Amino acid sequence: MAKHRIYSVSVASVYPHYIAKAEKKGRTRAEVDEIIRWLTGYSQKALDDRLAKQTSFEDFFAQAPRMNPLRSLVTGVICGVRVEEIQESTMREIRYLDKLVDELARGKAMAKILRG
Template sequence: MTKHRIYSMSFASVYPHYIAKAEKKGRTKAEVDEIIRWLTGYTQEGLDAQLEKKTGFEDFFADAPRLNPARSLITGVICGVRVEDIEEPTMQEIRYLDKLIDELAKGKTMERILRN
């Protein structure tokens, strides 16, 4: 089976779109970074390093210091698919992040987004 092309796509190439989506709705880059750090366990310095290296999505999640165990609480539909039903682990991680950014853009509080 061939891998989905997003796996090799640079995380840094999509990151500005996450920020733009959030800022368009009055949210901030800092909130986007907080979500990414919460999900992956990267420090801000680690996140910045991954962006600078232009790491692909597959390696970005594979190299994540500590994927948050609470990410299993992320549910809902993204791109017409329920995130909790995605069987391929890397794709599920990508869609978890997409869902969190969507929640940010929809005005949810950070406490709710980060499943506190």
């Protein structure tokens, strides 16, 4: 089976959309970065480096230093699909990120977004 097209898309090409979605609702780039760091274990410097290198979503998640074990607590529907039911691991990681940014844009408290 062919890989989904999103796997080869660079995180940097989608990142401005995450920022715009958050800022449109009064949230910040720093909060989006915090979510990404929480999810993946990247430092801010490493995150900035991955964005600058136009790293694909597939490589971004495959090379993540430490995927947060609490990410399995991220549940709900994103793009019409229940996150917790996605079988393919890379797609599930992408949708976790989408869901977290969506929660941020909807005004959820950061402590709840980060499952704290």
